Amino acid sequence: MPRAILALYDTREEQKLRLSRIHTMAEMPLNHLGLTVVYWDVADGLPDLARFGDLRGVLTWFAGDPFDDPRGYATWIGKAMDQGLRVVALGQSGIRRSRAGTAMPMSLANRFFGRFGLRDDDGYSDLTHRSRPVVADEMVGFERPLDGPLPGYPLMRAVDPRVTSHLVLRRGGQPESDSHIVVTGPAGGLAVEGYVRHYDPELVRRQWIINPFSFFRAAFGTDDLPKPDVTTVSGRRLYFSHIDGDGWRNATEIESFGKDRPIAADVVRREAIEPYPDLPVTVAPIGADLDPAWKGTAASLAAAKALFALPQVEPASHTWSHPFFWGFFQDYTPDKEAAFAPASGRRARGGYLANWFGRTRITEDEVVGEGGHAGGPDIGRYAVPRAFLEEPFDIAREVGGSLDYMTGIAPAGKPARLIQWSGDTQPYAAAIAATRAAGVRNINGGDTRFDAEFPSYTAVAPIGVAMGDQRQTYAAASNENTYTDLWTNRFYGFRNLVHTLRNTDTPIRVKPFNVYYHMYSGQKSASLAALKEILGAARVADIAPVTASHYAAMADGFQSIRLVPEGQRRWRVVDRGALTTIRFDGASFDAVDFPRSKGIVGQRHHQGSLYIALDPAVEEPVVALAAVDRTDVAPPAPRPYLIEGRWMLDGVEVYANGFLAGAQGFGAGTMSWWMPVPGRYAVTAERAGRVLWRGEAVAGVDHRLSLTIPVAAETPLRIGADRLD
Known part of the structure; x- marks a missing residue:
C-alpha cells in the first residue's frame, strides 16, 4: 500500500528543509497517519514521478509563486492526478502568477482548481468585516478559532458534489457570494492562505486553524491504511x-x-x-x-x-x-x-x-x-x-x-x-x-x-x-x-x-x-x-x-516498512525492522482475526484505535481484522493474547491452556493476557533452563490474566503460563 507523500518546497523561499512549513508542521500529523514524506526542491524543476516508488500523494505549501512556467506545473499536477495520486495544496496554489509576476489566464487557474472540484470566480474579498462562516465543521478552529478580522480570501465556488466543504465564507448574507475555503474530496484537498494556520509575530508562535489530522486523513484517504506506530x-x-x-x-x-x-x-x-x-x-x-x-x-x-x-x-x-x-x-x-x-x-x-x-x-x-x-x-x-x-x-x-x-x-x-x-x-x-x-x-x-x-x-x-x-x-x-x-x-x-x-x-x-x-x-x-x-x-x-x-531502530523501521494487501482486511507486513506495532484508527469495533493472522503477540484498544503487537521473531507477520460487537471488554479470541505489558515479548507460542514467550525489559514484568478459559494458571520465568521464579495468577470471568513477574529481564528470559484447573 503506498505510504509516501511527495512534498514540493522551494529553497528560494525556504532556505532550509528543516525549517520548512511542511517539515515543521505537516510531517508529524502525516507520520501519525502512517505516511512518510519525501521532499523535492522545485528550484530544480519538477520531478519525474517515476523515480518515486510508492507515492500516495503530493503536498504543497507555498507562500509565493515559485514557478517560471505555471502552465507546466498545472500539466504536471494533472498527470499526477491521472496516475491516481491525491494532491493537497495548502496556502498559495502556485498557479496564479509566474515567478516573475506575470498573471496567468483564469482558464489555467480553473484547469487547476477544477481538479479539486472548485471554480475560481476571479474575485477576492480583502474587506472581510461583512464575511461570516456559513459552514465551519469540526475540522476548522482546531487550535485557533476563527475570531476577529478574517484574512482576505479568493472567491471559490464548489462545482463537484463529491467535494466536502469544511469552511465556507459568505459576504453580506448573500448565498451567491459563498466561497469554499477548505475542501477535501477524491482528488485530495485544498486550504487557502490565511486559513491553514495562525502565526503570532510577537510571540513567534504558530497554531493550526484546520485540524491537520482530520484534514490529511480525508485528503489522502488513509482510513484503509494500517498505521506503523513508534509510540x-x-x-x-x-x-x-x-x-x-x-x-x-x-x-x-x-x-x-x-x-x-x-x-x-x-x-x-x-x-x-x-x-x-x-x-x-x-x-x-x-x-x-x-x-x-x-x-x-x-x-x-x-x-x-x-x-x-x-x-x-x-x-x-x-x-x-x-x-x-x-x-x-x-x-x-x-x-x-x-x-x-x-x-x-x-x-x-x-x-x-x-x-x-x-x-x-x-x-x-x-x-x-x-x-x-x-x-x-x-x-x-x-x-x-x-x-x-x-x-x-x-x-x-x-x-x-x-x-x-x-x-x-x-x-x-x-x-x-x-x-x-x-x-x-x-x-x-x-x-x-x-x-x-x-x-x-x-x-x-x-x-x-x-x-x-x-x-x-x-x-x-x-x-x-x-x-x-x-x-x-x-x-x-x-x-x-x-x-x-x-x-x-x-x-x-x-x-x-x-x-x-x-x-x-x-x-x-x-x-x-x-x-x-x-x-x-x-x-x-x-x-x-x-x-x-x-x-x-x-x-x-x-x-x-x-x-x-x-x-531509533523502530524509527528506521517506520521508514522501511511495507504493507502488502492480501485479501479482505488482511495485510502482510514486510521490511519492518525493529518496529513492532501496527495501529488502526476508528477501530473500536474491530479486532484481530487470529485464524487469518500470523505473528501476532496481542491487541489493545486505546483512544478509539486498535494497537496490534507484532512478534519480532516472525519476519513477515500477517494482520487480519474482523468485526466485534462490544467495546467495553477485551475482544474474545480462540487463543491467548497479550493485552498490555511492560516487557517486550517474542517467539510467542500459544495453546489452549497457556502460552510460552521470550521476554526482555526493565523493571518487574507486569502484564495482562486474555485467556480463552478462566481459572488458575501456574506462571514461570526461566533463563537457560534454570527456573528464576514460580507463581500463580487467576483469569477471572473477564478472561483477563493479570500477573507480575518480579525478576530482572535486562537479559532475555522465557516466561510461560499453564492452566491448573
Missing part, C-alpha cells in the same frame, strides 16, 4: 531516556555533597540512575571528556565505567570533540578552523563550556577570555565550531572512533550503537552516512514541546528528517536546555516536561515518553530535583521501557 510497545506507551554528556566534568554545586563535591556525571548516576533500575537510560559521553590524551581525567573516565556497568544503562556516544555547528564541518579543512585557534598559542580550554552552547554569539572580550579567537567565519550563535580543538576534525573519529572508545570501556557484550548528535543537532548527510556505515543508529534534534509556552501541535516534531539520501532520527521530546533559557535561568524548568508528555499522549498519542537531558543536570539542586520529579512520573506511568537505540 507504543506491547500495548503500552513506549518509554526511553537518553543523556548527552555535556557538563560531564562539571563539579556539582549541590551543597549536600559536602566540600569534596563530585562531578556531575557521578551525581546523576547516584541520584537519578542507580535508584531507578526499572528505567533504562542511554548514556553518551563526549570522547574528549574521557580520554586522558585530550581532556579526560581519572574521575571522568571512572564515572563512565561505573555508569556503563549498570544493567539499565546503554552505552552511546555524544561524538568525540562535540561539534557545535555541524554545517561548518561539511566542507572542512584545518585552515578553515585555524581562525578559531586559541590565542597566544595556548590550547583550547578543555571541558564543555555551558555558556558557549546555544547562546547568541559571544562578545570579543568573552571569547578571548576563554582562550578563544573572536575572528574567523560567522558560525551563528556559537563562539567556536566545536568544544575541543586539540586536533583537526575527523568525522571517522567523531562517529566510529568515539563508538569504539565507548565500547572499549563498557563491559563485554555492551557495545555502543548510538550516536547522539551534539550542538545544533543538524548533521550534514555525510555525517549521518558515517553512522550507517558504522552499523549504528543516530538520534537528537526536533525539540518537541507542547505546553503553555508552545501550545500547539506545530511544535511537535516528526519522527525524523531526511538529509539527502540519509535520515536523522529526532528525539521524541526536548531536553532541559530549552526549559532553562539555554541553561542560564529557571534551572527547575525541566519539570514542565510533564505537560508535553501529557499533551502528546492525550487525546491523541503522537509521541512516546522520552526523558532527554544533559549531565549538567547534576550540577544544580533545582535541575536535579526537576529531573527526579520527571523520573517519578515515569515510574507511575503505564509504560514499556526500551533503550534509546531500540527506539
Whole structure:
C-alpha cells in the first residue's frame, strides 16, 4: 500500500528543509497517519514521478509563486492526478502568477482548481468585516478559532458534489457570494492562505486553524491504511531516556555533597540512575571528556565505567570533540578552523563550556577570555565550531572512533550503537552516512514541546528528517536546555516536561515518553530535583521501557516498512525492522482475526484505535481484522493474547491452556493476557533452563490474566503460563 507523500518546497523561499512549513508542521500529523514524506526542491524543476516508488500523494505549501512556467506545473499536477495520486495544496496554489509576476489566464487557474472540484470566480474579498462562516465543521478552529478580522480570501465556488466543504465564507448574507475555503474530496484537498494556520509575530508562535489530522486523513484517504506506530510497545506507551554528556566534568554545586563535591556525571548516576533500575537510560559521553590524551581525567573516565556497568544503562556516544555547528564541518579543512585557534598559542580550554552552547554569539572580550579567537567565519550563535580543538576534525573519529572508545570501556557484550548528535543537532548527510556505515543508529534534534509556552501541535516534531539520501532520527521530546533559557535561568524548568508528555499522549498519542537531558543536570539542586520529579512520573506511568537505540531502530523501521494487501482486511507486513506495532484508527469495533493472522503477540484498544503487537521473531507477520460487537471488554479470541505489558515479548507460542514467550525489559514484568478459559494458571520465568521464579495468577470471568513477574529481564528470559484447573 503506498505510504509516501511527495512534498514540493522551494529553497528560494525556504532556505532550509528543516525549517520548512511542511517539515515543521505537516510531517508529524502525516507520520501519525502512517505516511512518510519525501521532499523535492522545485528550484530544480519538477520531478519525474517515476523515480518515486510508492507515492500516495503530493503536498504543497507555498507562500509565493515559485514557478517560471505555471502552465507546466498545472500539466504536471494533472498527470499526477491521472496516475491516481491525491494532491493537497495548502496556502498559495502556485498557479496564479509566474515567478516573475506575470498573471496567468483564469482558464489555467480553473484547469487547476477544477481538479479539486472548485471554480475560481476571479474575485477576492480583502474587506472581510461583512464575511461570516456559513459552514465551519469540526475540522476548522482546531487550535485557533476563527475570531476577529478574517484574512482576505479568493472567491471559490464548489462545482463537484463529491467535494466536502469544511469552511465556507459568505459576504453580506448573500448565498451567491459563498466561497469554499477548505475542501477535501477524491482528488485530495485544498486550504487557502490565511486559513491553514495562525502565526503570532510577537510571540513567534504558530497554531493550526484546520485540524491537520482530520484534514490529511480525508485528503489522502488513509482510513484503509494500517498505521506503523513508534509510540507504543506491547500495548503500552513506549518509554526511553537518553543523556548527552555535556557538563560531564562539571563539579556539582549541590551543597549536600559536602566540600569534596563530585562531578556531575557521578551525581546523576547516584541520584537519578542507580535508584531507578526499572528505567533504562542511554548514556553518551563526549570522547574528549574521557580520554586522558585530550581532556579526560581519572574521575571522568571512572564515572563512565561505573555508569556503563549498570544493567539499565546503554552505552552511546555524544561524538568525540562535540561539534557545535555541524554545517561548518561539511566542507572542512584545518585552515578553515585555524581562525578559531586559541590565542597566544595556548590550547583550547578543555571541558564543555555551558555558556558557549546555544547562546547568541559571544562578545570579543568573552571569547578571548576563554582562550578563544573572536575572528574567523560567522558560525551563528556559537563562539567556536566545536568544544575541543586539540586536533583537526575527523568525522571517522567523531562517529566510529568515539563508538569504539565507548565500547572499549563498557563491559563485554555492551557495545555502543548510538550516536547522539551534539550542538545544533543538524548533521550534514555525510555525517549521518558515517553512522550507517558504522552499523549504528543516530538520534537528537526536533525539540518537541507542547505546553503553555508552545501550545500547539506545530511544535511537535516528526519522527525524523531526511538529509539527502540519509535520515536523522529526532528525539521524541526536548531536553532541559530549552526549559532553562539555554541553561542560564529557571534551572527547575525541566519539570514542565510533564505537560508535553501529557499533551502528546492525550487525546491523541503522537509521541512516546522520552526523558532527554544533559549531565549538567547534576550540577544544580533545582535541575536535579526537576529531573527526579520527571523520573517519578515515569515510574507511575503505564509504560514499556526500551533503550534509546531500540527506539531509533523502530524509527528506521517506520521508514522501511511495507504493507502488502492480501485479501479482505488482511495485510502482510514486510521490511519492518525493529518496529513492532501496527495501529488502526476508528477501530473500536474491530479486532484481530487470529485464524487469518500470523505473528501476532496481542491487541489493545486505546483512544478509539486498535494497537496490534507484532512478534519480532516472525519476519513477515500477517494482520487480519474482523468485526466485534462490544467495546467495553477485551475482544474474545480462540487463543491467548497479550493485552498490555511492560516487557517486550517474542517467539510467542500459544495453546489452549497457556502460552510460552521470550521476554526482555526493565523493571518487574507486569502484564495482562486474555485467556480463552478462566481459572488458575501456574506462571514461570526461566533463563537457560534454570527456573528464576514460580507463581500463580487467576483469569477471572473477564478472561483477563493479570500477573507480575518480579525478576530482572535486562537479559532475555522465557516466561510461560499453564492452566491448573
